[in-house]
Amino acid sequence: MLQVPDKIQTWQMVQPTSKDKETGEVKPGRLEKTSIPVPTLAADEVLVKVAGCGVCHTDLGYFYDGVPTVQKPPLTLGHEISGTVVAGDEKWMGKEVIIPAVMPCRKCLLCKTGRGNRCLVQKMPGNSLGVYGGFSSHIPVPSIDLCEVRNRGNIPLEHLAVVADAATTPYQAAKRADLQPGDNVIIIGVTGGVGVYMAQTVKALGAKAVIGIARNPAKLQRALQYGADFVISSQDKQIKDIRNEFRDICKKNGLEAGFGWKIFEVTGIKAGQDMALELLSFTGKLIVVGFGMAKNEYMLSRLMAFDADILGTWGCLPEYYPIVLNMVLSKKIDIGPFTETRPMSQIASVFDEVHKAGSPEKRIVLTPDF
Ligand SMILES: [Zn+2]
Ligand SMILES: [Zn+2]
Incomplete structure (x- = not known):
């Protein structure tokens, strides 16, 4: 029996x-448990009972x-959501779904030219x-973008909430990189919340060698x-040491070190980005997946000489969600x-914990316990 609240x-x-x-001191926001009215649903909307919502760095x-x-x-807040449809559009009733983190308008030129993720x-x-977000008992959303969960x-x-963001962002990044079977890949930040899925995704898509840093x-x-075939620890190392380790791995394993590597920078921190720029070489591609506020120095003319690319990637098209869900x-x-x-009641302490940890052991998914 579906309960409409x-x-x-x-x-x-x-x-x-x-x-x-005066002091420049930043005071964080404040969380409060409250209740809000259930809105009247439009014909193309549904109400989803939240099973889980992942805590993402974007929230923090x-x-x-x-x-x-x-x-x-x-x-x-909260955009990494899975749940069950309990009201609205009849054909979705009772279905388990993943709600894409970003839902395109489907009308603008970007949407019509395949760039709807942005x-x-x-x-x-x-x-x-x-006002709606995932750290709730329910959320109203457009039904057209939903990804149905079956079998x-x-x-x-609630675990499948991570498909809404952490596990789909890498797929879009791989598409953006035009990743092909047999490609060689470097992932900087391979152990982070998105990095762990970046490695598994490129491997599942047929990457030849995957080097995780x-x-x-x-x-x-x-x-x-x-997903990673080889790993390099960057702990206490200079960029040139890491580059030499990379070349050693290539030499020992019969991999071409000099050209063609696709590099996914997932950390968003300056050290990772500088490393990515250093490793980018002939016909290579650098895909910027992580976000940070750092500025880097780089000789842009190297791109010309290398015939190389630097690309950004954002979110993931809803069309790709069923593919990623199947891979999961x-x-x-x-x-x-x-x-x-x-439990979602621990939201404040979980925010604090993830904020302090920087890169926590596991993605934390909050489950409603109102
Ligand atoms: Zn996110
Ligand atoms: Zn649009």
């Missing part, structure tokens, strides 16, 4: 991040760093979908079981070891 229970960010003009950017949300607070009027829960076996629906040696060992359900991409759930 009277109210949506939610953890709202009621106050935006503020910066003290809004909460701690003053990155502005399109919808001004109060609003509910549609300028796209809707994102917890940012630009009115999920023993994978909990990150700091933590123990996590790098784990990466070898999940068929265990080509394993999410279990990288996901853990916590």
Whole structure:
């Protein structure tokens, strides 16, 4: 029996991040448990009962760093959502779904030319979908973009929330890179929340050699079981040492070191980006997947001399979600070891924990317990 609630229970960010003009001190936002009315659903909308919503660094950017949300607070954060349709469009009733993190308008020129993942009027829960976000009991969303979950076996629906963002962003990045079977790949930040899926994705798509770079040696060992063929620890090393290790790996394994590598920079931090720029070589491609505020110095003319590319990538087209979901359900991409759930009532302490940890052990998915 599907229960349609009277109210949506939610953890709202009621106050935006503020910066003290004199001291420059940033005060994070404030969370408050509250309830809001269930809106009247349009014909093409449904109400989804949230099973889980992942905590993403983008949420923390809004909460701690003053990155502005399109919808001004109060609003509910959270854009990595799975759940069950409980009201609205009849043909979706009772279905388990993943809600894409960004939902394109499908009308503009970008949408019509295949660039809908970067549609300028796209809707994102917890940012630009009115006051609605995933850290709630329910959320109203357009039905056209939903990805239906079928035959999920023993994978909990709440774990599949990570498909909404962490596991789909790498697929879009691989498409953007025009990744082909037999391509050689470097992933900088291979042990992070998106990096672990980047490696599994490129391997599943037929990459030949995948070299993972990150700091933590123990996590790098784990990466070898999940998509990476070789790993390099960047801990306490100069860029030139890392480049030499890369060349050694190529030499020992009969790989061409000098050209053609596709490099995915997932960290968004300056050290990772500088490394990516250093490793970019003839006919190579650098795909910028991570976000940070750093500025880098680079001789752009190298791109000319190398006949190389630097590309950005954003979100993921809803059309790709069923493909990624299939890769997850068929265990080509394993999410279990990288996901853990916590009750949503712990949201404040989880935000704090993830914010302090920088790169936590596992993606934390909050499950509603209102
Ligand atoms: Zn995100
Ligand atoms: Zn559009």
